[in-house]
Amino acid sequence: MTETAKIEGFDLLRFLPYLLNQAAEESSLTFQKIYKDRYGLLRTEWRVLFHLGMFGEMTATDIGTRGKIHKTKVSRAVYRLGQRRYLKRMPSETDRRVEWLVLTPAGEAVYRDLRDTAERYETALLEGFTADEVAQLKRVLRRLGGTPDSGNSPK
Amino acid sequence: MTETAKIEGFDLLRFLPYLLNQAAEESSLTFQKIYKDRYGLLRTEWRVLFHLGMFGEMTATDIGTRGKIHKTKVSRAVYRLGQRRYLKRMPSETDRRVEWLVLTPAGEAVYRDLRDTAERYETALLEGFTADEVAQLKRVLRRLGGTPDSGNSPK
DNA sequence: GCTTGTTAGTTACAAAAACAACCATTACCA
DNA sequence: TGGTAATGGTTGTTTTTGTAACTAACAAGC
Secondary structure, X not given: OOOOOOOOOOOHHXXXXXXXXXXXXXXXXXXXXXXXXXXXXXXXXXXXXXXXXXXXXXXXXXXXXXXXXXXXXXXXXXXXXXXXXXXXXXEOOOOOOOEEEEEOHHHHHHHHHHHHHHHHHHHHHHOOOXXXXXXXXXXXXXXXXXXXXXXXXXX | OOOOOOOOOOOHHHOHHHHHHHHHHHHHHHHXXXXXXXXXXXXXXXXXXXXXXXXXXXXXXXXXXXXXXXXXXXXXXXXXXXXXXXXXXXXXXXOOOOEEEEEOHHHHHHHHHHHHHHHHHHHHHHOOOOHXXXXXXXXXXXXXXXXXXXXOOOO
């Protein structure tokens, strides 16, 4: 790597959004290979699947709100997951615009496999950091990302 | 938000790659509006510009390696930055495949403006965290993202 | 009931990214 | 040398995404 040093009082390598991107890129590229190679899933599809696996029945809008995923992305992911028979759609009895989404047994199996893999992957990723560092990192990231503190938040 | 609770021992909201993504997404979407509205830059273009502003002369490959940006993305970003006269290309004397890239005065001006904006943005983003938290966050992120410790690293 | 406004979700089209194939050069090495 | 591999960079094609506009259903006020 050839380059001329050119120091000014700003270092891209310490610029937070840059660091966040690099770290996010690195960690999701690695994990992406797994769900893509193993099940042919796209990033959004994986995210939708995980939401359903974790929370059970949800509507498309619920998923979008929770995961900050745009509704068109959710819509297309749901469509593809449906085609692969990883989820089924159940029309709501009370509102005909709404469909409840729920994983099929096949979808559940994929979810469990990926969830376990994710857990192992995270463990590997965090090897070498102390429990304190990890806890603090996650706390800070949650605040930065605007993630609700815990499982439930009202609309 | 309607949902059935379905607790199993894994929480997507605590899954590190997920948190990283949310935080990265949040922070770069906000900043994206600035460089897009103000200069019509694309994300990759902004990143390339910043690299050049920070390190001075570099080749396309250098930028790709440093920033983990695929070479086709770099190539197209360089092309567009060239069209806008934000950078100029200088053929290498020793290797006719290589071109050195360097910002024009116009490019420098854009860089300085965006850099300063970025600095203010980061300050706002990190308001409410202690200096210690920030330092530790960045240290951890650098390690996760495989970012070289400081400005210079040999090939 | 009927008009107006919202909400859930899909679809169409344009912009951007991923992927692969491709020159032109330079490096390696028998 | 000369032939093969590797490198720097660009271009073409296919996937994904982003943005807007749209349909269908519900809600609210009069």
